[in-house]
Amino acid sequence: MKRYHLFILALCLASFGVGLFLYKALVMGFPLAPRAISDIWNIEARITFVARNAPVKVSLFIPRNTARFAIMNENFVSQGYGISTASKDGNRQAVWSIRRARGQQTLYYRAAVRRIDAEGPQVALTLPEGEKPRFEGAYLAAAESLIANIHAQSADVDTFVKELIKRLNSPQPDDNTALLLGEQAAVSKKVKIAVQILGHAGIPARAIQGVRLEWENREAPIIHWLQVYEEKQWRPYDPITGDSGVPADHFPWYRGAESLVRLEGGDKLQVTLSVNVQEEEAVRAAIETGRIKSPFLLEFSLFSLPIHTQGVYRILLLIPVGAFLLVILRNVIGIKTFGTFMPVLIALAFRETQLLWGIILFSLVVALGLSARLYLEHLKLLVVPRLASVLFVVVLIMAALSVLTHKLGLERGLSVALFPMVILTMTIERMSIVWEERGASEALQQGVGSLIVAALAHLIMTISYVEHLSFVFPELLLVLLAGTLLLGRYYGYRLVELRRFKALVKEEV
Amino acid sequence: MFRLARQLAGIGVLGLNHRNAEYTLWHNPRKLYPLVDDKLRTKELALRAGIAVPELYGVVEGEYQLRNLRDVLKRYSDFVIKPAYGSGGDGILVISGRLKDLYRKPDGLLIGQEELNHHVANIISGLYSLGGQPDKALIEYRVHIDPLFEAISYQGVPDIRVIIFLGVPVMSMVRLPTRTSGGRANLHQGALGAGIDLATGTTLTAVWRNDIVAEHPDTGSPVTGLRIPDWEDLLRLAANCYELTGLGYQGVDIVLDREKGPLILELNARPGLNIQIANRAGLFPRLNLVEQSHRNLHGVEERVAFARTHFGAHA
DSSP, X not given: OHHHHHHHHHHHHHHHHHHHHHIIIIISOOOSSTTOOOSEEEEEEEEXXXXXXXXXXXXXXXXXXXXXXXXXXXXXXXXXXXXXEEEETTEEEEEEEEEEEEEEEEEEEEEEEEEOOOOSOOBOSSOOOOOOOOOOHHHHHHHHHHHHHHHHTOSSHHHHHHHHHHHHHOSSOOHHHHHHHOSSOOHHHHHHHHHHHHHHTTOOEEEEEEEEOOSEETTOOOEEEEEEEETTEEEEEOTTTOOBSOOTTEEEEEESSSOSEEEESEEEEEEEEEEEEOSHHHHHHHHHTTOSOOTHHHHTSGGGSOHHHHHHHHXXXXXXXXXXXXXXXXXIIOOOOSSSSHHHHHHHHHHHHOHHHHHHHHHHHHHHHHHHHXXXXXXXXXXXXXXXXXHHHHHHHHHHHHHHHXXXXXXXXXXXXXXXXXXXXXXXXXXXXXXXXXXXHHHHHHHHHHHHHHHHHHHHHTOHHHHHHHHHOTTHHHXXXXXXXXXXXXXXXXXXXXXXXXXXXXXXX | OHHHHHHHHHTTOOOHHHIIIIIIHHHSOGGGHHHHHSHXXXXXXXXXXXXXXXXXXEEEOSGGGHHHHHHHHTXXXXXXEEETTBOTTTTOEEEOEEETTEEEOTTSOEEOHHXXXXXXXXXXXXXXXXXXXXXXXXXXXXXXXXXXXXXXXXXXXXXXXXXXXXXXXXXXXXXXOOTTTTTOOOGGGTOEEEEEOTXXXXXXXXXXXXXXXXXXXXXXXXXXTOBOTTHHHHHHHXXXXXXXXXXXXXXXXXXXXXXXXXXXXEEESSOOSTHHHHXXXXXXXXXXXXXXXXXXXXXXHHHHHHHHHHSSXXX
C-alpha cells in the first residue's frame, strides 16, 4: 500500500510537471533552448580614460532607430558628468562633459536593441549633404583612372560598386588601387576609400560602423560596411565580398569614417563594446510578437516578477537540481560529505568564482582555517566561543586572500567573499573533529568527497540548458521531486557498499 | 558491478538504503529514539526493568559542576566518562587508575584535572552529540575485562553486539579493540570483529579492516572458537531490550564484566551493517524469517530458542 501510494504520488507529480512543460513548450511556444532566437539585445559601450585634472569632454556616436532596429531603454552611466545628445550629420552623438576630473574615469552607454521585422525598401527621404571628398595630385589621377576603368567594365551603379569592391580586395591590386589603399589596408580603410571614390564618381555612398548582435560578446569588434544610394534608397554592400545586403545580425552603430569616441582632456582612451542577448526578454519578445498565445500562465509565472527578483530565482531554482544530484551521489553512489547540503551551497559560490578558482580558494580557506582550529585546540576553549573564533579567523582569511589576490592582479580572488562563511566554519569544525576522532585520512576523504560533489553540482548547475529550463519551466522541478521521492525508497546497494561487502562474495564462491 | 550486486543480494546482504527504508524507518518509531540516543534514559529504563547496567557514579549537566568534579571523582580509582548523546564511541574517556593528582588512561598516559575538565566541558557543549545539541556527561563504572577476552583485546574492553529484530536475536558479533582502534571497540576505527554462532556462543572467523583473520593482530592469540560463557543468559538479556524500548530493530551492546557478568552498555537504533562481514552472512534472510514467524513466538524464552535453532552457524 505504502509503495503504491508513493508511486502514484510520484506519477502525479511527474505527469503534471511534464504535462505543463509540454503545454508551455508546444502550445504556448515558450522557447525550449536558451539560445532560442531573441529579438532583444543589450548593447553597451564602456569608455575608460585617465583625466588630466582639466575640463573633460567625451563625445560618443550612439545608434539611432533604423528601419531594421529600434533602440529602447537608453541610459548613460557617469558620475558627476553632464550629458547631452545631439544629431550630427545624420548620426546621434552623446557628449559627456565635466569641469574638472582627475584619475581613472569610466563612462557607460547602455541600451536595448529590438529587431523589427520590417520588410520593404529603406526609403531615404533626404540625401545628406556630404562634403564632396577630394583627391589631390597623384591620388586624383589614380582615382580618376580607376573610375574610368571601372566605368568601362560596369553597366550600372550596382555593378560599378561590385567591381570597385573586387578591385579593392584583389590580392594583386593594379597600380592605381595600390596607391590609393596604401600598404595592408584594413577593412575600415577600404570602406573609406570606396566611399571617396564613389563620391568622386558622383554616386552617394557612406561608411557604416556597427557590431554583430551575438549571443554574448564582452569585446565585440567594430565591423564596417558600405551603403550606396541607388534608386532612392540606401543599399548595403559587404566591403569584402561585394555582395549587396548585410546579414540580419549586423547592427549599425553610426555612419561615417570618424572614430567612435573623441576625448578632450584625458589620455589612455579605451572603448569596449559589448553585446548580449537579453534572455528573460526572449520570452517576453515571444509574447509581444504573438508567438505565445495566451499570456494567462505568464501573469502567474516568474516572468511577472521584477527583473532583479527574477535573477534571484534564476539561482534559487537551481538549488533543487543540485540537491537531486546530491541525493544520487550520497544514496546511490555513497560519497561521504560534510553536512548534507554544504556541497550545493559551495557549488553556488563556485558560480561566481569559477570552478578552478573556487576549488583553490575553498581548499585554501579550509586548510588555513583548519590549522587555526588545530591551534585553538591547545587552548582548551568551550565549543561556542571556539566556533566563533574560527568564524573570525575564516572572515579574516577571506579578507586577507581578497587583498592579496587583488594586489597580485588576480581579480578572481575577490570572489572568495561569496563563499558562505558560516558553512565554511562548520565544515572546518566538523573536519577537525573527524580528523581527531577518525584520523586524517577519513577527514581528507570526506573533504575531498564534499569538493567532488560540489564540483559536479557546479558543473550540472551551470549548463545553460539546465539554467534555462529550470527558470522558464519550473514545473520540471516536480519531475525531479518525483525522482527524489522514488529515490527515497531506493533499497539497492550503494556503490561503495559493493566494495565494502566484496569480501563476503569472495568467500562464498 | 551489477554481477557483484546480484551476488550480494543472492546471499542476502543488507545495504544501508535497505536497512533505513525497510527496517529502521519502519520498525523504529522516531519518538522512541530519545530512549536510546540518551544513554542516561536508557540506563534509568534498564534499572527500572531490572536489567543489569554499569553503575552510574554521576552526571555533569552544566559547567558549574566542573568545580566539584574533583571531589565527586575522589571516591573512585577508575571510571569512564562518556557523552549521553554520543555515537560511534566518540568522546569516551576511560580512566583506569590514578597517580597523585593525575588520572591514568588505559594506554598509560597521565592527564591532569584541567584536561579532564576540558573534556567534560566539550561533552556538555555538544561536541560529540548528534547535531551539536547540548549534552550531558555520564560518569560510570569502568567495566573490568573478563579473563576470557584478556588475550585478545588491546587496552579496551570488547563488547558483544546483538541485533534484535522484533525481540528475536538475529546476528551477533564481538568487537575486539586493537592498537589501531586506540582501544575502542568500533570496527571502522580498526577494531576486530568476530562473528558469533548464535546457537552456541562460539566465535567464528574474524574480520579486521575488510580482511578475514584468525588471530588478534596485536596479541597473536586465536580469536576463533572462543566460547562465551552463559550465552543463553546473554541472549535473554539482549532480547529483553525489545520490551524495554519498543524498538523493532536495534543493536544491543553488552560487555562482560569479571565480577558482575553481562551488562548492557548501550542500545543503538541504527546498528551498523559490518556485523554481516564479521559473520560472513547476510542479514536479510534472517530478518525475513523473523518477520514471518514472530507472531507465533511468545515470551523471551521462545524468541531466544527460535534464534538458537534457526540462526546457528550450522542451522
